[in-house]
Every structure is written in structure tokens, then in C-alpha cells.
Amino acid sequence: MGVLGKIFFAGIIAAVAYFATRCYHGCGETKLPVFDMNKYWGPSDGKAYKEDTAIRPFKIQYSDEVINKLKARLNDPPTFVPPLEEVGFEYGFNTNKLQDILKYWRTTYLGKWNERQDYLNKFPQFKTQIQGLDIHFIHVKPRVSGNVKVLPLLLLHGWPGSVREFYEIIPKLTTQSADKNFVFEVIAPSLPGYGWSQGSSKKDFGPSEIAIVMKNLMKRVGYEKFYIQGGDWGALIGNILATVFQDDILGFHSNMCGSNRPCGMVKSFIASFFPSYFVDEKFIDFYFPMKQRFIQIIEESGYMHIQATKPDTIGTVLSDTPIGLAAYIIEKFSTWTNPAYRKLNDGGLEKYFTKDALLDNIMIYYLTNSITTSVRIYSEAFTFRHLGLGVDNIPTNVPVACAKFKYELLQQIDWVLKDKFTNLIQSNHFSDGGHFAAMQLPHVLYEDIVEFVKKIEK
Numbered sequence: 001m002g003v004l005g006k007i008f009f010a011g012i013i014a015a016v017a018y019f020a021t022r023c024y025h026g027c028g029e030t031k032l033p034v035f036d037m038n039k040y041w042g043p044s045d046g047k048a049y050k051e052d053t054a055i056r057p058f059k060i061q062y063s064d065e066v067i068n069k070l071k072a073r074l075n076d077p078p079t080f081v082p083p084l085e086e087v088g089f090e091y092g093f094n095t096n097k098l099q100d101i102l103k104y105w106r107t108t109y110l111g112k113w114n115e116r117q118d119y120l121n122k123f124p125q126f127k128t129q130i131q132g133l134d135i136h137f138i139h140v141k142p143r144v145s146g147n148v149k150v151l152p153l154l155l156l157h158g159w160p161g162s163v164r165e166f167y168e169i170i171p172k173l174t175t176q177s178a179d180k181n182f183v184f185e186v187i188a189p190s191l192p193g194y195g196w197s198q199g200s201s202k203k204d205f206g207p208s209e210i211a212i213v214m215k216n217l218m219k220r221v222g223y224e225k226f227y228i229q230g231g232d233w234g235a236l237i238g239n240i241l242a243t244v245f246q247d248d249i250l251g252f253h254s255n256m257c258g259s260n261r262p263c264g265m266v267k268s269f270i271a272s273f274f275p276s277y278f279v280d281e282k283f284i285d286f287y288f289p290m291k292q293r294f295i296q297i298i299e300e301s302g303y304m305h306i307q308a309t310k311p312d313t314i315g316t317v318l319s320d321t322p323i324g325l326a327a328y329i330i331e332k333f334s335t336w337t338n339p340a341y342r343k344l345n346d347g348g349l350e351k352y353f354t355k356d357a358l359l360d361n362i363m364i365y366y367l368t369n370s371i372t373t374s375v376r377i378y379s380e381a382f383t384f385r386h387l388g389l390g391v392d393n394i395p396t397n398v399p400v401a402c403a404k405f406k407y408e409l410l411q412q413i414d415w416v417l418k419d420k421f422t423n424l425i426q427s428n429h430f431s432d433g434g435h436f437a438a439m440q441l442p443h444v445l446y447e448d449i450v451e452f453v454k455k456i457e458k
Helices: 003-025 062-076 097-109 113-120 206-221 235-244 261-271 281-287 290-300 302-309 309-321 322-330 339-343 355-368 373-379 414-420 441-455
Strands: 055-058 125-130 133-139 150-157 182-188 226-230 249-254 400-405 424-430
Touching: 003 055, 003 290, 055 235, 055 441, 062 206, 062 322, 097 125, 097 355, 113 355, 125 206, 125 249, 133 206, 150 206, 150 235, 150 441, 182 206, 206 235, 206 373, 226 235, 226 281, 249 441, 261 414, 281 424, 290 339, 302 309, 309 322, 309 373, 322 355, 400 441
Parallel strands: 150 182, 150 226, 226 249, 249 400, 400 424
Antiparallel strands: 055 125, 125 133, 133 182
């Protein structure tokens, strides 16, 4: 090895040693950003805006005319291109399975729409005006007897989900049981721009700004302090709430824990060489090999680049066709539940989800015409402005629990997570489950939430 080679090799060793030392002792921190708690996000300049603080009952109610129009569109489908021979969902939604779902949608599902609408109305729902936006939320108060503590819990969904994800877990959370001395009062909002919650009329309305709206919503319903549970965007928004309002968040439970602190990638890279030193051997395949995880992310993240750069273009395309909307969204419930399902002709869609549940979620997007406003969060989240806030560089001491379902899209080892979540008191691995845990395995997620809250309340 020549002199230059030795110098280069020594430099590499020094660099690795430097980053390893920095990561061992934690990453650099930034100052907590200051947010305007009352910033107006509605249409026009808002000079004449006076917030209506009333909480109004809301009921989902669509006329026969709206449903018949949808039936007519579904009765005139395009000529589908057949899937390639011996291909399941590797190229996207298998059109043979798509036709099966569309037939069920236009006949059985829409034929019992009143029944489905009643189901979607099974929980008390409300709207209230916050920062210029009409915000929709489910609010379920438990019936309790005896000395049982009622704990407020904010449930936060993500994309391409909706509040429909929580319909199976809400009854469990709000029902008193003998094995615990508490029960939850659930507040499950549609994120701004999703479902019946109004989207922002102005740019720069990213996850941090949504977090402020959620904090104001909880204050509106009477709670300064509360628990949070979230996945997908709900995990990121919950993370922000637990960072910015550390004195007010009683605990943060997530089924998609993540941290973008600078040292995280370095730590993950180091751990990939000696995984058994950082992770129980039973769970190494949740995280490693990194190449396999990286390939999976590349395969599943094409939608993200489109939505982060041209949200209104893809939104316009999907708004124009309910069939395209269904294909675009329901496909995620296949490969995001288990990547192995891409090899199945039916995408494994009905292994955990019923057609009714999948179509309930589609109907929310279709009836509210919210696909464009829902995907704009990607564009706002990846701006230099939002990333420059540096919220991930600020540790939070709020008690945190991470429920790690094996087939979740993103997983991080606790060595990485603890730089951000300094009070990570629970980290459980589950041998099954994917991105839509509340909808796929509601009892498993419920039990994990209860285990976490018991530790805090004790």
C-alpha cells in the first residue's frame, strides 16, 4: 500500500471512529422551533375570520343520487389489460382481482349502502372549526362504573388510510375490563385534507402544522394532557406532538416508530455488521440484511416520489375515476401488509381484510373527494422548510412504546430510536402484521397499548 493509500485508509478509520463516538454519545441537537398556535389555514386572507368554537354533531349522509352516479360509473369500466402470465401483484394491482372487487362494489356493496353508511355512523362524530379549517373527528366516551380512570387517547391515522382503520379497535379501547383500572376516551380525527376534514388552502401546511391543529383539537374537547397512538403519518405527527409539547403528552404509542436523526443511518450501518450485539437473534430479520430492506423500500415507494413532487397531478387523475382510486389505494393493503403477497394472484387482500372494510375506506376518499388534499402532505413534508425545523434532532422524554410488526415498511433498532425517544419504555416485536395494524390485528395492537399504559399509570 502506497503512502496515499495509507493516508486514505487512516482517514476512513478516523471518520468511522468519529461517527461511532458521536453516535455512542448521541447526536447533535437543535432548538425547539416556535409555532404559531393560531395561524389561519383557510381560504383568502382570513382578516374577517372569527373562529366558531362550537362542536357540532356530524353524520355521514349521502343521497341516492350520489350513490346511483357512482353505480353508473362502475357499470362502465374500461377494457382491462390482462395481467402477465404467472404474475400476481408484482406489476401492481392484478386486473383479474380488480374486476372481482369492482363487481362486488357495484352490486353487493352499493346494494347495501344504507347498511354500510349506518356502520360508518356507529360512533359519535363531530366537526369543529380550528385555525380556519373544519375538522371532523370521532369521539367515543366510555361508560364506566366503580373506581375506573378515564384516559384521553388521540388516535392518528395516515395515508392511504382513514378513521375507518380504527373501527375494530375503538370498541376494545373504550370498554371497561377487569384486568385494568382504566379505560380510554377516544378522539380519532380525520387528518386535515382527509375524509370530512377540510384541507389547507395555503402551502407550508405540513406534519408540524397538522400537529398544532391536533393539539388545538384536544384542547377544544377539554384535554390539555393526553395519550397518543399513531402509525404512518400519525406516527410522525405524534412524534412532533411528543417533542413540542413534552409536558402535555402522557405517553406516545406508535406502530411505526422512526427517527431521522443524523446518526441513525450510521448506527444502523454499524449494527448491520454485528446485528446480534444490538438485536435479539429472534428479531434480526426485522431489520437486516439492510440490502433486502432497502430493496423493499425502493419497490414500494414509487408513489411517494409522485406525491411529494406532483400531488395535484396524481390527485386529479384519481379524482376522475373511482376505479383508478380503488386500484391505487387498495393495492397498498396487499404488499404493505406482507411483501410476500405480491406473488399472489389475489394479493392476499382478504386474508385479513374484508371487501366491505377495504371499500369503506375507498368510499371515504371518493365521497369526500379528498385524494388530492390527502396526498399534499407528502409535498409539504419533504420541503427544505419543514425538514429544516429539525424536530427529529430534539430528544423527547415522553414515555414511548414501539409496537414492531414484522412486515411494517420501516423498522429501526432501539439503539437508533433511543437517541430520539430517551424514555423508550416498551419495544415489542410481533411475528405477523404489517402497515395497517389497527385494522389487521386490532386485538394485538390493543393489548400492546394497554401494556404500555399500565406501566405509566402504575
